[in-house]
Amino acid sequence: PGGQSEINDLHVPLGQPVVIRMISQDVIHALYIPALRIQMDTIPGRYTEMWFKADKAGSFHLFCSEYCGTDHSEMDGTLTIMQPADYQTWLTHAASSQTLVSAGETVFQSYGCSACHRANSTVKAPSLAGLYGKPVPLEGGGTVIADDSYIRDKILNPDAQKIAGYKQTMPSYEGKIPEDDLIRLVAYIKASKDSAHD
Numbered sequence: 001p002g003g004q005s006e007i008n009d010l011h012v013p014l015g016q017p018v019v020i021r022m023i024s025q026d027v028i029h030a031l032y033i034p035a036l037r038i039q040m041d042t043i044p045g046r047y048t049e050m051w052f053k054a055d056k057a058g059s060f061h062l063f064c065s066e067y068c069g070t071d072h073s074e075m076d077g078t079l080t081i082m083q084p085a086d087y088q089t090w091l092t093h094a095a096s097s098q099t100l101v102s103a104g105e106t107v108f109q110s111y112g113c114s115a116c117h118r119a120n121s122t123v124k125a126p127s128l129a130g131l132y133g134k135p136v137p138l139e140g141g142g143t144v145i146a147d148d149s150y151i152r153d154k155i156l157n158p159d160a161q162k163i164a165g166y167k168q169t170m171p172s173y174e175g176k177i178p179e180d181d182l183i184r185l186v187a188y189i190k191a192s193k194d195s196a197h198d
C-alpha cells in the first residue's frame, strides 16, 4: 500500500498473508491464479477480496477467468513470489514515480475536495483524518464503519447515508471521477492519520 504500482504483474512476498482487494472499471472480470487455487470476480462498483499465503517462490500465471469481451484471451499476467529480502529490495529499487497516497493527495486537491474538507474551511465538513475504520454516526440513528466501500459510496452518492450533525452539502461525483482516481482518493483518505481531531 502506498508503494509500487504495476500492470499485468504482481510481486508479493513469500510466507506472508496477502489480501487482494479488487474492483473493475468497466465490466465483470475475474482474477484467477491456478497455482494458488484461488479465483474471484472483479465487479464494477463493488469491492471483492481474496487472500493467500504463498509457500513457494517463483513465477506463476495469472488470468482473467470471466469471459469479458474482445481480447479476453490476452488478459493475463505474471505473479512473482519473492523471498522477503528480495521483495524488500524490489520495493525500494523498482520505485514508481508516485505512490498511490501521494497521487491521491494531488487528486484530492484537483477535484476540490480540500476546499470543504481542509481544517480551516468555512464550510462545515467533517475532517477525514483518522476516519478509516472508525464508526460514523448516521442521521436518524445507527452507525456505519468507514471502510473502502463506505468512502467510495460517499464520494459517488453522498445523499445515501447522511452523517449526524452535518448539513449535507457535498456534491455527487458519480460519472465525474474515474475508477483509478477513486482508488487514489480512497488510498489517500485511508492513510490520513488522526490529528487529535474529534
Ligand code: HEC
Pocket (backbone or CB within 6 Å): 108, 111, 112, 113, 114, 115, 116, 117, 123, 124, 125, 126, 127, 128, 131, 136, 146, 151, 154, 155, 158, 161, 162, 163, 164, 166, 167, 168, 169, 170, 171, 173, 185, 189
Ligand atoms: C461543498 C463541500 C464539499 C466538497 C466539495 C466535498 N465534500 Fe465531502 N463532505 C462534505 C460534507 C458537508 C460532508 C458531511 C455531510 C453528510 O454526509 O451528511 C462530507 C462527507 C464526506 C465523507 C464522509 C466523512 C465521514 O466523516 O464519514 C467523505 C469520505 C468525503 N466527504 C469525501 C470527499 C471527497 C473525496 C471529496 C472530493 C472528491 C469531497 N468529499 C468533496 C462536504 C464536501
Ligand SMILES: [Cu+2]
Pocket (backbone or CB within 6 Å): 028, 029, 030, 064, 065, 066, 067, 068, 069, 072, 075
Ligand atoms: Cu477478462
